[in-house]
Amino acid sequence: MADLEEMLHERLAPAFAEVAGEAADPTIRRSQHTGFAGGDQRGDFQSDGALALASRLGRNPRDIATDVVDQATLDDLCATVEVSGPGFINLTIDDVVLTRLCTEIGRDERLGVAPADNPETVVVDYSAPNVAKEMHVGHLRSTVIGDAAVRLLEWLGHRVHRANHLGDWGTPFGMMIEHLLDVGETEAAYELSIGDLDAFYKAARAKFNGDDIFAERSRRRVVALQSGDESTRRLWRQLVDESEKYFMTVYDRLDVRLSDKDFVGESFYNDRLQPVVAELDRLGLLRDSEGAQCVFPDGFTHRDGEPMPIIVRKSDGGFGYSATDLAAIRHRTQELGATRLLYVVGTPQRQHLEMVFQAARQAGWLTPPARAEHIGFGSILGRDGKMLRSRAGVPVKLVDLLDEAVARAAAVVAEKNPELDETVRTRVAHAVGIGAVKYADLSTDRTRDYLLDYDRMLSFDGNTAPYLQYAHARICSIFRRAGVEPPRDVQTLTVTEPAERALALELLGFSGVVAEVARSLEFHRLATYLHGLASTFTTFYVRCPVLQAEVEVRRSRLVLCDLTARTLAIGLGLLGIQAPDQM
């Protein structure tokens, strides 16, 4: 246990309870130093619990704070403990403790982040492109955020199912199969494999709209597909396979962990729709409304207070997408045994998902400890502040966006470090370009829209991937230059300079942030932490020469460098971003 906030909490909570006569939250947090004239006078951490207690106990908060400080055992952790202002307790960590804890996490592969004590089975539903349709920027966020969730939860020891809920079913497949037959299977396979998905889809759509005979063929084809006609199934499978192959090339380029085994498309649930609807009926949850079979989940009302439906079976007898969503929930909780279902889906779908979740709860398919969470995200906007679209007004192809980022990264790397040889440079450009795109996506509150700006995301200044990657590369450069291995068996560290101390303190915050993000899946908190760490490091880097320092100090600084590099690499890794050794 190297989480200082938690350690302080454990020490102060009993003291607060003693003084208050009941349990009271010490409310520990890192102190804010900036903007405070007179410098570093608020300690490293502060406890604000006394203020909240004042009115409840009818006592002066300063007196309460003083009593708490008297009660608490803090000597072995803190160098100074001061009551300040209206009743804050300012806590300054003892340097000896700081160095001891850093040494401790330095010996740990996981930097002091313990695996979950109660690993659970988690399903992450993300990415979900549509067969024979191009991936566009809308899929970017789901894929990137979902991938980060998978990486983080797996790293913490949870069993994670990656559910790529591919759009591989529905009426459009009639026309796509007919179009496939028209152009010939070989030609179609070629078009799809080179990633010209939109052209294929559009051609099919155009014929469907303009050619009655084709439209009729398409409708018959849908029926054949649904009734399981063998040759139709084969053609359908071919469309799906080609698309999956194409999506895999995008995922590889994006450096995302999805594999071809993770495609669990809508069609997967076909056999389960009937039983789901039957069970809803048996449970008395199903009602007919205008010819459609609906569930009216509790708590959702329409315009004038009428209940709002989710349609599980359409009036034409076909199943609605809500039926698929419900079947997926039931499958995930009952067959996969999942207790945490994550839906990485845009915020506009919030209400739909909440209704489905509620219906599932009422059906008994989503009961504690199992729960579902909508990991919503906003839209990507262009520089004009509007939804990102290409000049033609269509959504921007995801691969085009990635190409642009990598090309720009390559140009920057070539300019800044011409000495890098060709292969390394290509690799670095990829890591930087893709990293920049992902980081831009993960570094702000995901529920909000964000502005896509290549110049900003690829800048080496500010809260960007390249800045973090650069900090990492510089550290690697130190070790490379000196020809030394990172010292991992060190017994003791020393911190003398303020910059060293600040870095040590920052390094110890990693486990707390990871724990918080595992709960909230607010990856921008991890990003903010990593940026703060990199920034603290660069200050240290400028102020504290490593290799020229005298033996003892040098070894100590090498440890701090190594710890920083590992924290950055692991932290970026959890976000799905590479940390190259040089750039």
Add this chain to the structure above:
RNA sequence: GCGCCCGUAGCUCAGCGGAUAGAGCAACGGACUUCUAAUCCGAAGGCCGCAGGUUCGAAUCCUGCCGGGCGCACCA
């Protein structure tokens, strides 16, 4: 009409019950015989959309208003 989300420095964003609201960019002033100056340091910049309310204390919670975005049954 109903519902959800968002208005914080010129720009992009953190902070979401606690001290004099923070970063980065841009603009301004400094720092390269020293481990990648792809950086660092400094100064400047804010009635936290507006108005009420709750609280010892509000950018943060509640209500109303203004402005912007997005949803509201057989497409997912």
